[in-house]
Amino acid sequence: MNYKAIIIGGSAGSFQVVTKIIASLPANYPLPVMLCLHRLKHVRSGFVEALSIKAQMPILEPNDKDPIKSGKIYLAPANYHLYIELGNKFALSTEEAVNHSRPSIDLSFFSAAYNYKQKLVGVILSGANKDGAMGLKSVKDNGGLTIVQDPNECQVPTMTLASMNATNVDHVFSTNRIIDYLLNLE
Amino acid sequence: MAGSLGIVDTKKMIAVIKEAYGLDLADYTLTTLKNRFIRILTYFNIGLVDNFVEQVKKNNINYEELLDVFMIDCTELFRDPSLWRELREVYLPDISKSSGSKIWMASLSSGEELYSLLVALKELNLSNGLRVEASCVSQLRIDRIKKGGQFDMKKMELGDANYTRLSGKFEFSNYYNVNGNKAEMDATLLNGVEFNKINISQDVQNKSFRFIMFRNVLIQYNMPLYERVVRKLIDSLTIGGYLVIGNKETLEHCEVGKKMQLVNEAEKIYRKRID
Numbered sequence: 207m208n209y210k211a212i213i214i215g216g217s218a219g220s221f222q223v224v225t226k227i228i229a230s231l232p233a234n235y236p237l238p239v240m241l242c243l244h245r246l247k248h249v250r251s252g253f254v255e256a257l258s259i260k261a262q263m264p265i266l267e268p269n270d271k272d273p274i275k276s277g278k279i280y281l282a283p284a285n286y287h288l289y290i291e292l293g294n295k296f297a298l299s300t301e302e303a304v305n306h307s308r309p310s311i312d313l314s315f316f317s318a319a320y321n322y323k324q325k326l327v328g329v330i331l332s333g334a335n336k337d338g339a340m341g342l343k344s345v346k347d348n349g350g351l352t353i354v355q356d357p358n359e360c361q362v363p364t365m366t367l368a369s370m371n372a373t374n375v376d377h378v379f380s381t382n383r384i385i386d387y388l389l390n391l392e
Numbered sequence: 393m394a395g396s397l398g399i400v401d402t403k404k405m406i407a408v409i410k411e412a413y414g415l416d417l418a419d420y421t422l423t424t425l426k427n428r429f430i431r432i433l434t435y436f437n438i439g440l441v442d443n444f445v446e447q448v449k450k451n452n453i454n455y456e457e458l459l460d461v462f463m464i465d466c467t468e469l470f471r472d473p474s475l476w477r478e479l480r481e482v483y484l485p486d487i488s489k490s491s492g493s494k495i496w497m498a499s500l501s502s503g504e505e506l507y508s509l510l511v512a513l514k515e516l517n518l519s520n521g522l523r524v525e526a527s528c529v530s531q532l533r534i535d536r537i538k539k540g541g542q543f544d545m546k547k548m549e550l551g552d553a554n555y556t557r558l559s560g561k562f563e564f565s566n567y568y569n570v571n572g573n574k575a576e577m578d579a580t581l582l583n584g585v586e587f588n589k590i591n592i593s594q595d596v597q598n599k600s601f602r603f604i605m606f607r608n609v610l611i612q613y614n615m616p617l618y619e620r621v622v623r624k625l626i627d628s629l630t631i632g633g634y635l636v637i638g639n640k641e642t643l644e645h646c647e648v649g650k651k652m653q654l655v656n657e658a659e660k661i662y663r664k665r666i667d
Contacts, residue, residue: 248473248553248554248557250472250474250639267640268640269640269641269642269644270610270611270638270640270641270642271611271615271618271642271645283640285471286611286640289421289423289424290423291421291422297421297424297611298608298611298638298640298641299423299424299427299464299611299612300464300465300467300608300611300638301424301427301428301464302465313427316396317423320396344396
């Protein structure tokens with residue numbers, strides 16, 4: 207396996223897509239999957255439960271300094287930024303919102319790109335702002351693999367179009383092709 | 393914040409800040425440092441880390457200003473209303489039963505956490521019953537907090553929404569005045585609060601508290617500093633005293649954390665064990 211982690215960013219219109227993607231990943235999927243999705247700051251519970259309904263892999267909101275493990279899906283918790291730190295651990299942060307967002311997709315992607323370099327797959331889905339575009343660029347600049355959901359299929363294509371403007375993405379895929387690709391990563 | 397800082401530059405900045413000001417940032421998480429250092433360089437209009445080092449050495453950078461830019465506002469007024477409800481209904485009344493109970497706000501940043509506590513105490517009529525000590529590493533921030541905090545109106549709207557979710561007793565606007573585009577909290581809430589300038593990661597303080605709040609600060613630390621500060625917090629608690637940390641923080645990553653019992657999992661309220 208050439209990769210160590212998958213990170214997925216999404217906002218408006220991404221919930222159903224994320225649900226479909228994670229429902230397709232088997233319980234023994236060999237990588238950790240990190241989700242940085244825009245969410246209401248003050249609603250702490252319910253999101254993991256909603257995503258878990260169809261998922262075969264366990265989904266959790268990591269605590270600060272938790273180790274990152276394969277076969278798990280990690281959701282950025284409400285009102286915190288989610289970073290990947292040295293030593294294969296998560297770090298959380300209450301730094302300023304970026305692009306009006308905490309969690310910010312850009313910040314999660316920056317730290318993941320720095321830590322995993324070419325061993326990272328970054329995916330940007332439907333969303334109504336440009337958070338994530340610079341993050342995906344940094345995945346690409348660090349040698350990682352970049353995928354965006356086909357803007358024609360997105361409920362709101364702003365985020366994917368901004369990402370395609372920011373960097374020369376490797377793949378523009380429909381949801382089904384994203385799933386196929388992630389299932390057949392080598 | 394789109395730029396990125398390499399590890400060599402980060403280390404240079406850590407070294408010169410320690411040398412010039414005695415502030416040791418070596419055990420902060422790398423991501424935090426990189427983000428905060430880019431913020432500092434942007435704020436002081438400096439493009440190259442070597443120029444920053446030179447400016448610090450020439451004494452051209454004011455320490456308090458640098459610290460102010462570095463510090464993270466860990467919170468918002470009444471961040472996590474469900475926690476504040478628990479404190480109001482269970483924990484603050486509980487600690488007020490023992491005489492002479494003291495509360496330690498161990499590391500202020502913006503003062504929002506302190507003002508939230510003071511509003512809660514006032515609404516419980518406990519302002520005179522419980523002594524509050526508030527520590528902060530920055531004199532500039534202590535002075536700002538003493539003047540009511542100077543909060544952006546946007547932050548006050550957030551505070552207002554949180555206060556409503558908490559079902560506070562009054563209108564939140566009773567507690568602040570608007571001055572231009574900033575809001576100042578009612579500074580009379582601070583009556584009796586003892587402020588001290590302490591850096592919890594470096595300074596020693598031998599006191600005992602019944603209740604300590606330290607939310608969303610441990611997340612800025614690497615493991616060795618996390619462990620040192622957790623130990624210091626626990627040592628500063630009376631037996632049976634409470635420690636509140638951020639709801640996605642945990643004491644489980646270090647051995648000394650076992651001295652604490654998790655009494656409220658959702659809100660991360662710990663109690664110091666008797667044994």
